[in-house]
Amino acid sequence: MRAETSYSLKDLEALEKEKAYQEFFKHASDIRPSERNEYWKEMVANMAEGYLKSLKSKLILKREDFKTTQELALWPALAENEFFKIHRADLSLKWLEQCLSDDASPDSACWRDLTDFWQNPKAFVDLVPKLLRLLKPYLQSSVPDPLNPKHRARSVVSEYFIIAPILFSELAELQCQKPEFQEILWAKLKTQWSSELSSTGLKQLLGTLAVNECWKKLVPTAQALLSRGGLNEDTRLGREFLKSLRALHSPFQEFYSLNYLLGYPLKGEDFNHSWALVQKLGKNVTKREVLMQQISTWERLPGELFTQNDDTKKRAILRHLALNFPDYVDYYAHTCLNFYTGAKSYPQGNPALHCKEFFTTAKEIDSAIPRSMIQKFEEQF
Numbered sequence: 001m002r003a004e005t006s007y008s009l010k011d012l013e014a015l016e017k018e019k020a021y022q023e024f025f026k027h028a029s030d031i032r033p034s035e036r037n038e039y040w041k042e043m044v045a046n047m048a049e050g051y052l053k054s055l056k057s058k059l060i061l062k063r064e065d066f067k068t069t070q071e072l073a074l075w076p077a078l079a080e081n082e083f084f085k086i087h088r089a090d091l092s093l094k095w096l097e098q099c100l101s102d103d104a105s106p107d108s109a110c111w112r113d114l115t116d117f118w119q120n121p122k123a124f125v126d127l128v129p130k131l132l133r134l135l136k137p138y139l140q141s142s143v144p145d146p147l148n149p150k151h152r153a154r155s156v157v158s159e160y161f162i163i164a165p166i167l168f169s170e171l172a173e174l175q176c177q178k179p180e181f182q183e184i185l186w187a188k189l190k191t192q193w194s195s196e197l198s199s200t201g202l203k204q205l206l207g208t209l210a211v212n213e214c215w216k217k218l219v220p221t222a223q224a225l226l227s228r229g230g231l232n233e234d235t236r237l238g239r240e241f242l243k244s245l246r247a248l249h250s251p252f253q254e255f256y257s258l259n260y261l262l263g264y265p266l267k268g269e270d271f272n273h274s275w276a277l278v279q280k281l282g283k284n285v286t287k288r289e290v291l292m293q294q295i296s297t298w299e300r301l302p303g304e305l306f307t308q309n310d311d312t313k314k315r316a317i318l319r320h321l322a323l324n325f326p327d328y329v330d331y332y333a334h335t336c337l338n339f340y341t342g343a344k345s346y347p348q349g350n351p352a353l354h355c356k357e358f359f360t361t362a363k364e365i366d367s368a369i370p371r372s373m374i375q376k377f378e379e380q381f
Contacts (some may be wrong), residue, residue, distance in 0.1 A: 006030040009040065016043055021051035025072065041077045045084060048072055052087035056094065066095040066113060070120065089124045092117045097134055104138040107150035115153050118162070125166050132162055132180070160188040160209075167210035176214035182221055185210060193237055203244045219247050226252040229298035231263040251291050253277060258295075258328065261317050262302035275320065282324030292327050299348050301332055306357035314361045322368040332358060333369045333377075340380040 007015075007027035015024040024047050031040055051072070055065045069088045078084045096117070099110035114135075139159065144151035163184055166175050175181055192205055206215050222238035239256045242248035257274035265271050281288050295301070306314055322329045336355035338344035352358070359377050362368040 009035070012040075012043060016047055019050060019054075021047060021054065025051070036077070044075065044077045045081050048075075048078055048081070048084050049087060052084070052091055056087065056091050061091070061095045061098055063095075063099075063109070063113070066092060066099075066117075070116060073120070085124055089127045093127060093130060093134065096131075100134070100138050104142050106142050106144040106154040107148070108142075108154070111153035111157055115156050115161075118165075125169065125171060128162055128166060132159060135159070135162065158188070159184040167214055172211045173213040173217070176210070176217040182218055185214070186218060186221055189241075190233060190237055193240075194233065202240050206241075206244065215241075215245060219245060222247075223252050226255045227294055229255065229259060229295065229302065230300060231256075231259040231302065235259065250287065251294065254281065254287075254291055255294070258291075258325070259302045261321070262305045264304060264308070265313070265317070278320060278324050280324075288325060288327045292331065295328065296331065299351060300353065301335065301351045303332060303352060303354040303358055306354045306361050311361075311364075315365055318361050318368055319365050322365065329362075329369060333362070333373050337373060337377055340377065 007030045009031060012024060012028060012031070015027075028040075028044055028047075052069060055061065055068065058065065069091050072078055072084070073088055096110060096114055099113060100108070103110060118131075135157070136159075139157070142154060144154040146155050163175075163181055166172060166181075167185070176185070189206070189209060192209065193202065206212070219242065222241045225234045225238040226242075228235075235256065239248060239253075242252065254277055257277040260270055260274045261278065265274070281291075305317055308314060318329070332352050335350070335352040336358065339346060339350040339352070340355065355377070359374055363374050
């Protein structure tokens with residue numbers, strides 16, 4: 001049974017003329033659902049727009065002002081109203097900027113306001129760039145304690161949290177072309193991969209973080225990581241990422257194999273695959289030349305293998321490289337000589353960090369490098 005104090009449409013019209021926003025929205029739902037026609041919806045939209053404009057004009061906002069926008073956003077009559085969404089976004093951003101400037105500590109209520117705004121009812125994707133710029137300094141300075149229940153809202157908020165709504169929308173393919181989005185997405189993938197790979201396959205993990213069309217835009221990112229040389233978390237992830245998208249092609253697989261064999265190789269599938277790829281290079285001079293063009297730009301040449309205690313493994317791999325990829329062995333040896341003889345300067349330091357260990361191993365292998373080079377190197381000490 002409806003209360004006798006229910007407002008009629010005429011009452012709402014009077015409130016509209018008086019711009020009595022709070023009273024209007026307190027009673028706008030008094031109108032029976034069957035009577036909420038286009039006229040009523042237009043009235044609600046006009047009042048909502050006017051109400052938010054009046055709040056935006058305030059010099060200092062209150063949390064109650066922000067909460068009002070949250071409550072109005074749940075009204076079905078306003079859900080698809082573009083003018084309301086624009087005003088709501090502007091007012092929410094103004095409040096968050098004001099709130100965080102006052103208190104951005106991990107237990108600040110501002111983080112809960114942010115998560116409420118971004119999740120309920122749905123994110124306003126056009127606001128993403130502004131929100132990222134606003135949050136960046138606070139995300140860097142406010143580090144949450146995951147075990148502290150007061151920090152729960154802050155633990156949720158990250159750059160990935162802000163762009164996530166786009167990553168599963170029709171805008172994903174276009175937005176994922178942006179370097180900023182790619183950087184955020186790759187950082188999130190790396191974090192999740194290192195913590196969850198033991199129980200979750202990479203392909204499945206990718207599906208939980210973004211649509212496949214978005215990941216395709218990151219293929220050049222992974223390829224660039226492998227092209228820089230070195231063996232680290234990024235290059236390992238880059239290789240697995242390209243494999244999962246069936247995009248691990250030459251020369252990137254050879255770059256990884258070379259780094260793997262000259263790093264800290266262990267017997268297994270990776271070792272066998274890398275060994276076989278290097279073996280194929282022995283019959284392809286053109287491919288070796290292409291590889292060396294890129295390798296010559298690396299700031300550090302892989303060679304950690306030569307610092308290990310397993311002499312048998314060191315000799316076997318160096319012998320394999322000298323037979324099938326002599327271009328690299330020769331380049332490493334010449335880099336060492338150029339550095340220690342002063343024949344060439346290296347502003348970033350010696351790219352070949354393990355020269356002494358390399359020449360010690362090479363000395364034990366016939367024809368790995370010319371004896372004259374070994375002698376010339378030893379003369380420097």
